[in-house]
Amino acid sequence: MLKEGDKAPDFCLEGLDENGKNTKIGLENFKDEQLILYFYPKDDTPGCTSEACSFKENLNNVTRFGAVIVGVSPDNIQSHKSFREKFNLNFSLLCDPDNKVATLYGAYGEKKLYGRVFKGIIRSTFIIERGRIKKAWRNIRVKGHVNRVLNSFK
Secondary structure, rough: OOOOOEEEEOOEEEEOOOOOOOOEEEHHHHHEEEEEEEEOOOOHHHHHHHHHHHHHOOOOHHHHHHHEHHHEOOOOOHHHHHHHHHOOOOOOOOOEEEEEEEEHHOOOOEEEOOOOOEEEEEEEEEEEEEEEEEEEEOOOOOOOHHHHHOOOOO
């Protein structure tokens, strides 16, 4: 499991940039910025929408700290486009359909819901600076999470 101080796993995924254009984005795109990389289960579901909208509403605070937000889910480009347009999201969304990157970050694995065990996205957020994990949150609860992320910059 990745810990603070560990080298962040490299990745390059297809997705939408902060302007909604199709592109490939990788860790190397953020050499000079702090990256808030967050993994979420599914576009346009209640918890994921709440989390994305909270990041959107706090984008000015995030950029003030010299950081960039990137969301990653198993959804495809079309799903991301619809999600982005419906909620006017203003940061990059990447597609990880086979959960390879989520697995590298420990954000994919066994979960329990109502007593049922299954594999899926484990809601997780990482702040990456100069290629290293600066801060990591796993199994997060959406309510108040973005504030906890912002407080870690202070």
